[in-house]
Structure formats: structure tokens, C-alpha cells
Amino acid sequence: METRPKLDLPKTSLERWLDVASWIFVMLGFALALNSYSDLPDLIPHHFNAAGEADRYGSKEIIFLMPIIAFVTVAGMMFMTRFPHKFNYLNTITPENAAFEYQRMRVLLRVVYLLVSLLTLTLTWNLVQSTTDHTAKPGVEFWVLVALIIIAPWLILLFWKKKPA
Secondary structure: OOOOOOOOOOOOHHHHHHHHHHHHHHHHHHHHHHHHHOOOOOEEEEEEOOOOEEEEEEEHHHHHHHHHHHHHHHHHHHHHOOOHHHOOOOOOOOOOOHHHHHHHHHHHHHHHHHHHHHHHHHHHHHHHHHHHHOEOOOOHHHHHHHHHHHHHHHHHHHHOOOOOO
């Protein structure tokens, strides 16, 4: 079994910024859900077909689902960033490249949970908006975020290279 160095790397300013932004999006999701809750009807649409038409309804408490998912995702992935030596890597981890690879992977995870927290905020907003007309066609922002969640990690892995010494 491969043994990787366990390093105690301090958070960079970029990592701190990504953490703060992620928590802001999570809290905005909860604030939106709490602020909208009293104005929602007892039954709200919570599933939509491909045309954006509501095809399943449920209790208005479902408005809290996306903020809860965002909270669990950010908290869980933030916890995981404490153990970069346990991750799978494209490159073999050596004492020489460990710090760089660990930091790159920590940033990658933070970018993903930032985008997920923003996506769940967008979905909460769409759900609130759907209560007035019972349609919820995801806007461009939804599809851009989905594409970024898929593409951003690959871009980080492919283009964030170690600078020559």
C-alpha cells in the first residue's frame, strides 16, 4: 500500500475566500427559504417534467431541501479537505510533489462545493418562483452552473501545473 506524506498545509487566501463564498451561498439559500416560507401555499410543486411543468406536488417544507443539501455538501467536503493524503490522484504522490498536489486538490474540492452551493441556491430560487406559475424551466444560469461543476475540476487538473523551480 502506498504511503503518502501527511502535511499540515495552511489554507491559502484563495481557499479561505472559496470557503466564505460557499457559506454565504448556503446561508442565502436558508434565508431565501425562510423568507419565502410564510408566503408559500401549503402544496408547492417539487418535481418538474422536461418541459418545465410541475408534475408532482408536496408540502411547502420541501423548500428547505436544497439549502440542507448545500449545507451537508459544503460541510462534508470541507471536512474532506483536511485529509488530502487520502484522495485519489492522477500522479504518483511523492514527498517532492505532495504539497502542490494536495493544495491543487483542496482548491478543486472547494471550487466544486462553491458551485454546488450556488446551484442549490439557484434551485431554491426557481422553486420559490415556480409557486406563482407552476412552471420551473431552468434558466441559463442553471445550465452554466451544471456545466461548470462538470468542467471546472478537469480544467483545474489539466491547466494548474506546478511552476518550474
